[in-house]
Amino acid sequence: MSDPVEMNISSDMDVVRARQEGRSKALLIGFSVSEATLIATAISELARNIVSYAGEGVVALQAVQTGSRSGLVIVAADKGPGIANVSLALRDGYSSSGGLGLGLPGVRRLMDEFDLVSAPGRGTTVTVKKWRPRM
């Protein structure tokens, strides 16, 4: 498996780089072009959140293999203001996505696993995994 990649995120350019990395890594692992598109979209949402709400943070990508499954883990972490009400942030219609089911709820739906740790003043870490469909 390829080495983990960690990228600093603080500008729109960094968002672009993160999704580009994510797409190539996904294709390298063996995801289809369509799945790689959805992975790039998820990374885009996560990285954009970092720029918008925390100003800066990191996005890390790591190929994983457990048993017969292989996939991609994406960690988006920042030391920003954090989320006071996590369950509210995961509900459709909250905040910037305007009720369309984008943002964090959207990311959760694109990925297979989703984990969010956040507290006011202590930043936010979102960890998502996407597994390759088994043949």
Place this chain on the structure above:
Amino acid sequence: MGASRSMTEATVGLEQQLEQALGSWVEHSDEADLDRAHDIGRTALAQDWSIPHLVAIHGRALRAVLGRMGVPIDDEHLRRGEAFLAGALSCYEMTHRGYRDAIAASRQLNDALEQAARRIARALHDEAGQVLVSVHLAVANFGRALLPEHQAGISEIQGLLAQVEQQLRRLSHELRPTVLDDLGWLPAIQFLAEGVSQRAQIEVHVRSDVGGRPSPQVETALYRTVQEALTNAARHSQASRVDIEVERDGGMLRCLISDDGVGFEPGTGRAGLGLLGMRERADAVGGRLSVVSQPGTGTRITLWLPLGE
């Protein structure tokens, strides 16, 4: 393994169908091909294709079609164009999945509500009903020990008890009619129609040539929609007649409910909420609902439900 292979075969089949229909459309521009496109889209949705996946398959098929026609293809630029479209559509994929989740949640909620209604209906009918029977007997026994001049009081109590019993039975039936579970939607709807006829002085006609019973969820959706429509007709429409027709329409069940009442302006007032509930119920089981009404022209509700054969 068997299931996943047949899934792959079905997917390959759908890809081929898409390519064939697309080829025919590109060459002949026949509306029937677009109808097939619609069908293919439905199947792709049922097979859980993502929107970007459909774009990718379409791109591959279009190249094959153009290649066969001898049209020169700029593969790299086409590929970039598709990647761009897929990127833009990936946002729609998120909201589409949200909608799908909402439908699943709505179906679960309906099932839970029906379960609760069934439990309460049974408790009212069986448990409370049993207690009432005992009270009846106790009062009758007690009455026999009383002097004749007290018999009128006993009769009055017995009359009131009979009323309570009747109300309990009716409440239990409205909550969840046992006939719906035991005998199915048609006898349940006929029974419902008779009740509404008597109480609201509306002629209700039920017609159906559909035999058999769909899934419990579909059956419940059908019954509840008719129930809501009849309640609305009795309360607001001033209708003198309601017609309920259920028939088969391909793989669907079509239920038409029409009345000769005052109608309403679509999108206004109270009618909106009740119709929204009906629509959500239909959506939750993969059905569809349409309502046509205007002030002065009555109301026509058409419900399509999947038979799942």
